[in-house]
Amino acid sequence: MTRVAFLGLGHMGLPMARNLVAAGHEVHGFDLVPAAVETAQAAGIPVAASGADAVAEADVVITMFPAGKHVIEAYRTELLAAARPGTLFIESSTIAVDEARAAHALALAAGHRNIDAPVSGGVVGAENGTLAFMVGGSDEDFAAALPLLEVMGKRIVHCGGPGLGQAAKVCNNMVLAVSQIAVAEAFVLGERLGLEHQALFDVVSQASGQCWSVTTNCPVPGPVPTSPANRDYQPGFAGALMAKDLGLALQAIEQTSTDAKMGRLAQELYAAFAAGDGATRDFSGIITDIRDDRV
Secondary structure: OOOOEEEEOOOHHHHHHHHHHOOOEEEEEOOOOOHHHHHHHOOOOOOOOOOHHHOOOOOEEEOOOOOOOHHHHHHHHHHHHHHOOOOOEEEEEEEEEEEEHHHHHHHHHOOOEEOOEEEOOHHHHHOOOOEEEEEEEEHHHHHHHHHHHHHHHHEEEEEEEOEEEEEEEHHHHHHHHHHHHHHHHHHHHHHHHHHHHHHHHHHHHHOOOOOOOOOOOOOOOOOOOHHHHHOOOOOOHHHHHHHHHHHHHHHHHOOOOOHHHHHHHHHHHHHHHHHHHOOOHHHHHHHHHOOOOOO
């Protein structure tokens, strides 16, 4: 049994923490949002009075925060000083590569260990313990974290040194955004050409256009009963989160002087989508903007 401090008990963090409890680990949580605290306590997870209290006796600290600035601030002002020497910090927020490397340096300077381990798979993956983890850090720290990651996820990939888990996440989500837009455009074009949704799905899902955005996250109701399109685009993975991730991708594109025209365009389209009602809808709901000629 490992004593884990889990900070950030939102839509993703809480089910991840619950899976750790179900696997026999001792989990102590913390969150700044009262509603999240109440939900965690109702789920049987003890919640500390502060982040420092949560990490004080932990073997492993997992953070799932909204943005990199929150990670850096929490590390600097509270968590690193409160943790026991040699504590393993697993940073599972989606943040910029340079922020992940800064967090890693802060942890090491304070006498701790650190990996970046952002996730893919959404709330459903968090609930089912089928998340994908993209991990950056040393071989030794990856091996130490692996038993916990395997409880919360199904696919765990060691991508290299510090920050490279976040690099993989940025690249993956850029591919996802571009493909989701392309699939949405294809279905709208099919509609205007007179194709039934099911007919187009039956072709594309078994042809060279096959991809996750078709077979799992199909943006039209019907062909994939479990897709968000069949529940009025309830996320899933909200448009605001995709816009955030693409902002990180754009930052990386500019820092590396990469000629990524499709990535830039996807960021522009999802920023506009999230500025409207797409902020709280599944990111596949961008098809409504395409259908209404708003992109």
